[in-house]
Amino acid sequence: MTRAPFRRHRREALLLAVAALIALVATVRPAWATFKVALICSGSFTDGGWNQQGRAAIVRVGRQLHLHVSAVEHVSPVRAVNVMRDYLMEHYNLVIGHGYEFLMPAAEIAAEGGSTKFAVCGADQARPHIATLAFDLAGPSYQLGVLAALLTKSGKLGFIGGQAIPSVVACYRGFVAGARSINPRITVAQAYTSWDQPALSRSQAEAFIQQGIDVIYQNVDAASRGVFEAVRRADESRARQQSPVYVFGSNRNQNNNTTCGAFTPASAVIHMGLAFRRLVRAVQQGNFKPGVVPENMANGVCVAVLNPRLEGTVITAAMQRAVAHAAERLRNGKIRLR
Amino acid sequence: MAASQAWFLARRAGREFGWIVTLAQAVAACALVLALVLTGLAVVGYSPVAIVTRWACGAAGGVYPLTSSMVEACPLLLTGLAAGLTFRAGVLNIGAQGQFLVGAVTAVGLTTRWLPAAAPLVAMPLAIAAGALAGGLWALLASVLERYRAVPVVLSTILLNFVALYLIRALLHGPLQATGTAAPQSPLIPARDWLGVLIPLSSFHWGVPAAFLVAVGFWWFNTHTTWGFETFAAGLNPAAANLAGIPVRARQFLIMFLGGGCAGLAGVFQVLGVTHFMTASFGDYGYAGIAVALLGRLNPLGIALAAIFFGLLDVGSQRVQESTLALPQGVADVVKALVILFMLLLGAYLARRRLRVTSLPDAAPPTSAGSAGPPGGVN
Numbered sequence: 101m102t103r104a105p106f107r108r109h110r111r112e113a114l115l116l117a118v119a120a121l122i123a124l125v126a127t128v129r130p131a132w133a134t135f136k137v138a139l140i141c142s143g144s145f146t147d148g149g150w151n152q153q154g155r156a157a158i159v160r161v162g163r164q165l166h167l168h169v170s171a172v173e174h175v176s177p178v179r180a181v182n183v184m185r186d187y188l189m190e191h192y193n194l195v196i197g198h199g200y201e202f203l204m205p206a207a208e209i210a211a212e213g214g215s216t217k218f219a220v221c222g223a224d225q226a227r228p229h230i231a232t233l234a235f236d237l238a239g240p241s242y243q244l245g246v247l248a249a250l251l252t253k254s255g256k257l258g259f260i261g262g263q264a265i266p267s268v269v270a271c272y273r274g275f276v277a278g279a280r281s282i283n284p285r286i287t288v289a290q291a292y293t294s295w296d297q298p299a300l301s302r303s304q305a306e307a308f309i310q311q312g313i314d315v316i317y318q319n320v321d322a323a324s325r326g327v328f329e330a331v332r333r334a335d336e337s338r339a340r341q342q343s344p345v346y347v348f349g350s351n352r353n354q355n356n357n358t359t360c361g362a363f364t365p366a367s368a369v370i371h372m373g374l375a376f377r378r379l380v381r382a383v384q385q386g387n388f389k390p391g392v393v394p395e396n397m398a399n400g401v402c403v404a405v406l407n408p409r410l411e412g413t414v415i416t417a418a419m420q421r422a423v424a425h426a427a428e429r430l431r432n433g434k435i436r437l438r
Numbered sequence: 439m440a441a442s443q444a445w446f447l448a449r450r451a452g453r454e455f456g457w458i459v460t461l462a463q464a465v466a467a468c469a470l471v472l473a474l475v476l477t478g479l480a481v482v483g484y485s486p487v488a489i490v491t492r493w494a495c496g497a498a499g500g501v502y503p504l505t506s507s508m509v510e511a512c513p514l515l516l517t518g519l520a521a522g523l524t525f526r527a528g529v530l531n532i533g534a535q536g537q538f539l540v541g542a543v544t545a546v547g548l549t550t551r552w553l554p555a556a557a558p559l560v561a562m563p564l565a566i567a568a569g570a571l572a573g574g575l576w577a578l579l580a581s582v583l584e585r586y587r588a589v590p591v592v593l594s595t596i597l598l599n600f601v602a603l604y605l606i607r608a609l610l611h612g613p614l615q616a617t618g619t620a621a622p623q624s625p626l627i628p629a630r631d632w633l634g635v636l637i638p639l640s641s642f643h644w645g646v647p648a649a650f651l652v653a654v655g656f657w658w659f660n661t662h663t664t665w666g667f668e669t670f671a672a673g674l675n676p677a678a679a680n681l682a683g684i685p686v687r688a689r690q691f692l693i694m695f696l697g698g699g700c701a702g703l704a705g706v707f708q709v710l711g712v713t714h715f716m717t718a719s720f721g722d723y724g725y726a727g728i729a730v731a732l733l734g735r736l737n738p739l740g741i742a743l744a745a746i747f748f749g750l751l752d753v754g755s756q757r758v759q760e761s762t763l764a765l766p767q768g769v770a771d772v773v774k775a776l777v778i779l780f781m782l783l784l785g786a787y788l789a790r791r792r793l794r795v796t797s798l799p800d801a802a803p804p805t806s807a808g809s810a811g812p813p814g815g816v817n
Contacts, residue, residue: 138760142719145766170760170761172756172759172760172767173759173766173767174767175756176719176720176721176722177713177715177717177719177720177721178708178712178713178720178721178723179510179721179756180713181641181712181713182506182509182510182641182712182753182756183756183760185639185640185641186506186756186757186760187760189502189639190760200619200621200623201621201623201717201719203621204623204626204713204714204715205713208714212639223619223621224619224620224621225618225619225621263622263718264611264620264622265620265621265622266619266620266621269620
């Protein structure tokens, strides 16, 4: 008696069960099908610059593209080989070494075989099996140089880097070229301090200010706080007749830093998310190509960002035009930076 | 009579099996720290069970994790020996980091610049010997400064660390820089000069067992040789050792050279066995070695155990970070610091307790006509 209705609707029930199963398979992503991507950083995720930005970018891309993301910090080149081998053995699809120091370990592990693709940011060399994302801030630095030359009253500029590595030296060269395109007599002092010692970068900035330097371009990540503090103190103690000291940000948009945002007219910014997204897509679609991948102004990854709060006051319309003009010439290839 | 014998047996057991007390101390310290860390992790919202499982499996859950932990322990052991041996001899050598870097850069220079085209099995042994020698000589600099200019070793070794660091930066921006790049890094060491790997698809090079053999060698040196005893005596009380006819200064020079050599060897093994190239940021094993030496109670075998423990901690925490648990690397450092702190606290507490027990009148050794005098000498 009780089985009769079930028998009557058995076909419908079966169809319903099959449909539910199909729906379940479609919505639940099996673990083996998940695209796995890893980011390896040598510094801290709270450095306020390169590493923090890299992690934020990969996490954002992971959310957008539904990836399984793993990110590790404080990996020295000594440990990089082991960490990369871990990811290789866990069948990650893409491993990104976030710094030039990971190029050789990546090349060594990539040569061991496996389906994992390896990419390295910030290096300037090609290696077999490795995609080298060469973030080129030289162009945006050129624009900052143009702006600095128009802002300075003393004709003296300063550059503080964390370390003389390819990506940082490129910033210095671009900055000098931009400044000298406006005023060939301008001087640019350079110093390399540390990535994570604000006290060191602060004393260097103070020394620059004492020498009469009134525009400083810094690329020191976590140590940038020290430069900002030195500039704020200098601007607080200066008389109104004296021209203020300005500072430029780098890697991420530091125009709205809380220490001296009112004296930060611009930043040279890397949109890492764009580059990572492109890289992930290339691996997913099977278009991954080893070699140096230029990430620069031309593809919109590296750009100069003016501080909108200072436009019209500190940054005059003429300055904005000069910066935009420089960008145009860089894009057209009329200016070539080495 | 029986009481007297029992007392002496207990004293002897205490001397000969003191390591059991140290081990018990270490286990107690680990348990306390684990409880503390797990509670902390649970409070801030992590899953302690998942983290501990991942940590343990990542550090020791199979052949590959174990080999990774041992590879990580290798430089820690050698720099720990560098610090431990010298501390035991009364020389506060804080410069293992500088000696480590100098050893590594010597090996890189030798294999990539001075002997790039040497026949196989020529450059590698030479690099090992030269790296250890360079580390030893770098350490001796501090001893020489102390002997002839009265500069405290603790100060000069710290400062020599910075000298080594900046010297290496200069070299990596100059003569040792790889061609075709602006990056401050050395060229890749030719593959024929790499240390052989004992387990395929891992970094377990033969420098790892060699490092443990060095530790055993130093244990034997300390416990079975006159020079080992003399360096220990010089460390306990230099003035008394001097009066006893021990050439204190010579022994301290020797041990400083040997310690520096160990740290230099650590650098060589890292560069020839693991990285195969060098950058300015080449790890801070020299500083970690001091903690390893303290945890190992300045005993070479204890230092070996402490190095393995630190290796397991480091590799395990790395695996936790690699997983989606997103535990910051700083947690591993906190655990290490807490273990050392708790061990020192427990050690101090036990020492005080022992002192109190032995100072009680009824705890004094029962004297009898037939018993020998109280055991003297230094173990």
